[in-house]
Amino acid sequence: RHSWPSALTLRIAMLGKGLLLVGLVVLWTHIYRCTFVNIDKTMHFFPISVEHAIYKFNEDQSDELAYKFLRVRRSQRKIFSHIYLVDMEMGRTICKKHDEDIDNCPLQQGPEEKKVRCIYIMRTIGWFTNFTIFNSTCTQI
Structure with missing residues (x-):
C-alpha cells in the first residue's frame, strides 16, 4: 500500500x-x-573588430580614397560569445585607401566631405585573427 x-x-x-x-x-x-550588452570599447577584442570593419569598408568601396575612424557610437557584445555590435562613424580622407597611416590623414573638406555611420554585427576570434561579418549597414550622415 x-x-x-x-x-x-x-x-x-x-x-x-x-x-x-x-x-x-x-x-x-x-x-x-x-542579448547584447554594452561593453567598454577598449575591452576584449572590440578594438580589432573596429579595425577589421574599417578595413572591409574601405576594401568594398569603389572610391579610391580611404575612410578613417571618427568615433564609436555603441560598443556591445553578445553574452557568452565573441559576437560584437560595432556602431561607428567614419570620415572620408584625402589619402588613398592603400596609403600608410590613414589614421593621421586629414579629412576631406568642402563639397568632397563625406561621413558615414556603419553598424556591423560580427564574430571576432582574435587569437586566430578570424573575422566574420554577419550584417552591415552604412548610411551617409
Missing part, C-alpha cells in the same frame, strides 16, 4: 525536474541568441 503514493510522488518530482530543465534550456537559448 505504501509503495504506490511513493512511486507517484517520485514520478511527479521527476516530471517537475524535467520540465525545469527544459525551461532552463529554452531560457538559456533565448539569452544566448538575443
